[in-house]
Amino acid sequence: MENNAKEITFSIKNQVEEIARLAEEIEVLVEAWELPMRLSMNINLVLEEALSNIIFYAFEDTSEHTIDIFMALEQSQLEIRITDDGKAFDPTAVQQPDINLPAEERPIGGLGIFLISKIMDVVEYCRDGDRNRLRLTKMVQE
Amino acid sequence: MKLSEKRVDGFVILQIEGRVNTANYHELETKVNELLAQAENKLLFNCQGLEYISSSGLRVFLMTQKKMMQRQGVLYLCALQPTIAEIFDISGFTRIFKIFANEAEAVTA
Numbered sequence: 687m688e689n690n691a692k693e694i695t696f697s698i699k700n701q702v703e704e705i706a707r708l709a710e711e712i713e714v715l716v717e718a719w720e721l722p723m724r725l726s727m728n729i730n731l732v733l734e735e736a737l738s739n740i741i742f743y744a745f746e747d748t749s750e751h752t753i754d755i756f757m758a759l760e761q762s763q764l765e766i767r768i769t770d771d772g773k774a775f776d777p778t779a780v781q782q783p784d785i786n787l788p789a790e791e792r793p794i795g796g797l798g799i800f801l802i803s804k805i806m807d808v809v810e811y812c813r814d815g816d817r818n819r820l821r822l823t824k825m826v827q828e
Numbered sequence: 829m830k831l832s833e834k835r836v837d838g839f840v841i842l843q844i845e846g847r848v849n850t851a852n853y854h855e856l857e858t859k860v861n862e863l864l865a866q867a868e869n870k871l872l873f874n875c876q877g878l879e880y881i882s883s884s885g886l887r888v889f890l891m892t893q894k895k896m897m898q899r900q901g902v903l904y905l906c907a908l909q910p911t912i913a914e915i916f917d918i919s920g921f922t923r924i925f926k927i928f929a930n931e932a933e934a935v936t937a
Binding site for chain 2: 702705724738783786787788800805
């Protein structure tokens, strides 16, 4: 039997304001799941980066879309799964920025996905029919 | 986000409090552009009250640094909270900014 598995699903619309609304829900969740402060900050950052990319770049129409976020905490592993029906985009295929470049040479973009890859232990993407599925996992100290 | 400004020893010190994220980073960007338009050449961002920053905010910091370097000006940061310092480490920003523990150290550097 799994021990103390915790799961929750959120759905947001493809609007930037929804990220703040989700952050409020995450605050409630962090308390309920008794997650350490630092982890909750990481979760917020990772969600903001992943979701803002989807909201800004995934949709070529002006319709409302739903983005689903599933989160589970089980046996010291935090899993976040983000699903959207935007155009195919694989964040794991984006070239990582060179963080050794001096300021003048650092390009402005590419940081969001990089931060996700450094904060989470594993980042996996798959295209499933008309869906993008992003799976992020991190081992946490409970 | 709350921004407040003061002048000490030739520096314009911008105190950045709260969160800088996708929804509000343009407020910081606007304020910085105002200061740059006033030809301020010595900027210090006091980050003591900065609790959260995402890539949008980091981009504004980077843009400011690039502009200051172009005009031979100076941008210092001080009083980064540990979680923010960690984000700076991860993104390689620690090496491209001069970061001090507090205002006093920064303005006398």
